[in-house]
Amino acid sequence: MKNWYKDLEKRYADFPAEIQILNMVSDLQKATNLAYLYKDSVNNHLYRALILLDYIIRDKKWRHKLSELLRLREAIASLIFFEKPFGSISQIIKAALLLEPAAYKKICIPQK
Secondary structure: OOOOOHHHOOOHHHOOHHHHHHHHHHHHHHHHHHOOOOHHHHHHHHHHHHHHHHHHHHOHHHHHHHHHHHHHHHHHHHHHHOOOOOOOHHHHHHHHHHOOHHHHHHHHOOOO
8 A cells, every 4th residue: 555645744733623525525526526426536545544544543642533533434444445334434534533523613603
Protein backbone atom coordinates (compact mmCIF):
# COMPACT_ATOMS: atom_id res chain seq x y z
CA MET A 1 0.00 0.00 0.00
CA LYS A 2 1.38 3.38 -1.01
CA ASN A 3 1.60 5.99 1.74
CA TRP A 4 0.34 9.22 0.20
CA TYR A 5 0.82 11.05 3.50
CA LYS A 6 4.36 9.99 4.40
CA ASP A 7 5.47 13.62 4.72
CA LEU A 8 2.72 14.22 7.32
CA GLU A 9 3.68 11.38 9.62
CA LYS A 10 6.09 13.26 11.89
CA ARG A 11 3.98 16.40 12.26
CA TYR A 12 0.46 14.96 12.32
CA ALA A 13 0.47 14.78 16.13
CA ASP A 14 0.95 18.58 16.18
CA PHE A 15 -2.43 19.10 14.51
CA PRO A 16 -5.47 19.78 16.73
CA ALA A 17 -7.71 16.74 17.27
CA GLU A 18 -10.57 18.20 15.24
CA ILE A 19 -8.31 18.82 12.22
CA GLN A 20 -6.96 15.27 12.41
CA ILE A 21 -10.48 13.82 12.36
CA LEU A 22 -11.69 16.19 9.64
CA ASN A 23 -8.74 15.25 7.39
CA MET A 24 -9.56 11.57 7.77
CA VAL A 25 -13.28 12.20 7.19
CA SER A 26 -12.37 14.16 4.06
CA ASP A 27 -10.87 11.02 2.51
CA LEU A 28 -13.91 8.98 3.53
CA GLN A 29 -16.17 11.59 1.90
CA LYS A 30 -14.07 11.50 -1.28
CA ALA A 31 -14.54 7.73 -1.34
CA THR A 32 -18.30 8.27 -1.10
CA ASN A 33 -18.27 10.79 -3.93
CA LEU A 34 -16.35 8.43 -6.22
CA ALA A 35 -18.21 5.24 -5.30
CA TYR A 36 -20.26 5.00 -8.48
CA LEU A 37 -17.56 6.04 -10.93
CA TYR A 38 -14.14 4.74 -9.95
CA LYS A 39 -13.88 1.69 -7.69
CA ASP A 40 -10.06 1.88 -7.56
CA SER A 41 -10.20 5.50 -6.41
CA VAL A 42 -12.65 4.55 -3.67
CA ASN A 43 -10.22 2.03 -2.23
CA ASN A 44 -7.33 4.50 -2.56
CA HIS A 45 -9.21 7.04 -0.46
CA LEU A 46 -10.18 4.39 2.08
CA TYR A 47 -6.51 3.43 2.37
CA ARG A 48 -5.63 7.10 2.82
CA ALA A 49 -8.19 7.38 5.60
CA LEU A 50 -6.60 4.34 7.26
CA ILE A 51 -3.16 5.94 7.05
CA LEU A 52 -4.41 9.11 8.72
CA LEU A 53 -6.27 7.05 11.31
CA ASP A 54 -3.03 5.18 12.08
CA TYR A 55 -1.36 8.56 12.74
CA ILE A 56 -4.25 9.48 15.04
CA ILE A 57 -3.97 6.17 16.89
CA ARG A 58 -0.25 6.83 17.52
CA ASP A 59 -0.95 10.33 18.86
CA LYS A 60 -0.85 10.45 22.67
CA LYS A 61 -3.76 12.87 22.93
CA TRP A 62 -6.08 10.09 21.71
CA ARG A 63 -5.03 7.43 24.27
CA HIS A 64 -8.33 7.74 26.14
CA LYS A 65 -10.25 6.83 22.96
CA LEU A 66 -7.97 4.08 21.69
CA SER A 67 -10.60 1.32 21.70
CA GLU A 68 -13.05 3.49 19.71
CA LEU A 69 -10.32 4.38 17.22
CA LEU A 70 -9.44 0.72 16.73
CA ARG A 71 -13.10 -0.13 16.13
CA LEU A 72 -13.27 2.71 13.61
CA ARG A 73 -10.19 1.30 11.87
CA GLU A 74 -11.80 -2.11 11.70
CA ALA A 75 -14.97 -0.61 10.22
CA ILE A 76 -13.05 1.27 7.51
CA ALA A 77 -11.03 -1.85 6.67
CA SER A 78 -14.26 -3.83 6.38
CA LEU A 79 -15.29 -1.53 3.53
CA ILE A 80 -12.21 -2.65 1.61
CA PHE A 81 -11.95 -6.32 2.47
CA PHE A 82 -15.40 -7.68 3.36
CA GLU A 83 -18.34 -8.39 1.13
CA LYS A 84 -20.65 -7.22 3.92
CA PRO A 85 -18.93 -4.31 5.68
CA PHE A 86 -19.72 -3.36 9.27
CA GLY A 87 -21.48 -0.18 8.13
CA SER A 88 -21.84 2.26 5.28
CA ILE A 89 -19.31 4.98 4.65
CA SER A 90 -21.79 7.59 5.90
CA GLN A 91 -22.27 5.68 9.16
CA ILE A 92 -18.51 5.41 9.59
CA ILE A 93 -18.10 9.13 8.90
CA LYS A 94 -20.67 9.96 11.57
CA ALA A 95 -18.95 7.63 14.06
CA ALA A 96 -15.60 9.31 13.33
CA LEU A 97 -17.07 12.78 13.82
CA LEU A 98 -18.63 11.75 17.12
CA LEU A 99 -15.15 11.01 18.48
CA GLU A 100 -14.31 14.72 18.47
CA PRO A 101 -17.09 17.17 19.40
CA ALA A 102 -15.47 20.17 17.68
CA ALA A 103 -15.26 18.27 14.37
CA TYR A 104 -18.87 17.11 14.72
CA LYS A 105 -20.03 20.69 15.31
CA LYS A 106 -18.22 21.94 12.21
CA ILE A 107 -19.85 19.36 9.94
CA CYS A 108 -23.18 18.37 11.48
CA ILE A 109 -24.49 21.46 13.25
CA PRO A 110 -25.48 24.37 11.00
CA GLN A 111 -23.50 27.55 11.68
CA LYS A 112 -25.49 30.70 12.46
